[in-house]
Amino acid sequence: MADIRFLIVDDFSTMRRIVRNLLKELGHADADEAEDGAAALHKLRNGRFDMVITDINMPNMNGFELLTQIKSDEKLKHIPVLMVTAEARKEDIIAAAQGGAAGYIVKPFTKATLEEKLTNIFRKMGWA
Numbered sequence: 001m002a003d004i005r006f007l008i009v010d011d012f013s014t015m016r017r018i019v020r021n022l023l024k025e026l027g028h029a030d031a032d033e034a035e036d037g038a039a040a041l042h043k044l045r046n047g048r049f050d051m052v053i054t055d056i057n058m059p060n061m062n063g064f065e066l067l068t069q070i071k072s073d074e075k076l077k078h079i080p081v082l083m084v085t086a087e088a089r090k091e092d093i094i095a096a097a098q099g100g101a102a103g104y105i106v107k108p109f110t111k112a113t114l115e116e117k118l119t120n121i122f123r124k125m126g127w128a
């Protein structure tokens with residue numbers, strides 16, 4: 001499980017650092033970062049990632065647009081995407097699920113919440 005490569009996407013560097021540190025605490029040290037969906041898509045197309053954790057509200061390309069791009073790309077569509085947002089709007093949760101997101105977390109969240117979401121995704125992917 002420790003060799004899963006994450007891409008953390010958030011326009012707020014502090015949030016990227018928090019997620020990276022939580023992943024490290026959970027035993028996942030292999031993570032890269034991107035400041036928006038456009039930068040994330042570039043990294044995804046030019047690297048190897050097993051999972052994306054992305055904020056929804058970002059400039060240039062938001063999390064929903066990134067999700068759509070990932071799920072419509074033959075080389076990327078297998079990658080699970082965990083959506084993170086500060087707003088628990090029902091329509092966002094529905095849109096994330098309909099768009100193919102593997103899960104949804106509302107900020108602020110705890111290490112236990114992240115671990116639970118990741119465990120569920122890993123099970124669905126056959127990684128656990």
